[in-house]
Amino acid sequence: MTEHAANEHGTSEVHGGRKRRVARRRFLSGVGSGGLAAAAVVFGKPTAASAYDLNCCHLCFKPSISVSTCQNASRHYVWGCTADGGFLHCTCCERGATTATCSGVNASAGSCQYG
């Protein structure tokens, strides 16, 4: 009887230790996932990592095609910008689907001149 009780006590200790380990794992995994979520919120803002500034043009990519090639594409967005109080004129163009991000753009173009 005493031996049986001791066995039961030992079994409950084993169970208790396992529960603590499981609880600890859950706590740590919660901390980890919470930290990841917080990091995603703080640092996970989408930035235009691939953006390229050509004077006053804010392009998705470094220009790889001419402005005329870009303008001849079926899908494109072309717009001018001025800097230096209107003395510098640039033509900026993005070729491709006009989506929310640069993912739909397949090439950028830009040219500038003073006058």
Added chain:
Amino acid sequence: MLVVFGVALLVLAAAVVVLFAMLAELAARIPDRSTPYRNPAIRALGEARVGNSPDTWPVELPQRDRSVVLVLSTICNACEDVARQLTTDPGHTDWAEMSLVISTAARIRGEEFIVRNRLGEFPYFIDEGGEWVHGEFGVQSSPTALVFRGSRLESAHEFNDVAALRAALAQGPQVMANGELHREKEEV
């Protein structure tokens, strides 16, 4: 022991995050010396169809006896600076006659531009492809200021310095319509 270590690691990570946040806050308070010099010159926009009254007027834009529409574009780097001037540097929220047209490739990009630059307090119209402002007035560049008398385009100007533009407009439409205006900014 492992829990203690985990908590210590967590505290350390939090301390690092706070440290970086404090550094960022301090950096934000230091005047940015890399801010480009803004040329205060205002130039007449030759390509604009001055005198034209548009067939359609966006409901988003208030129609007044006299109004100023600033045309910005999401592809225009200089427009980001104009947006900064409108909101915080130094801020022009008191400019009642001003509204914005945002030319953009896709409407969602225009909305993102408004949110990112906190321009929501100004009346604005997202002009996809710049179709309205280009189709009605022949304007296809930014930043541009369009001065209206009612819905009639009275004058159009290229600018980079919002304060200089306001000062020039305050001198009267005749001065603005008759040509270029160059004002040297006073050195601070």
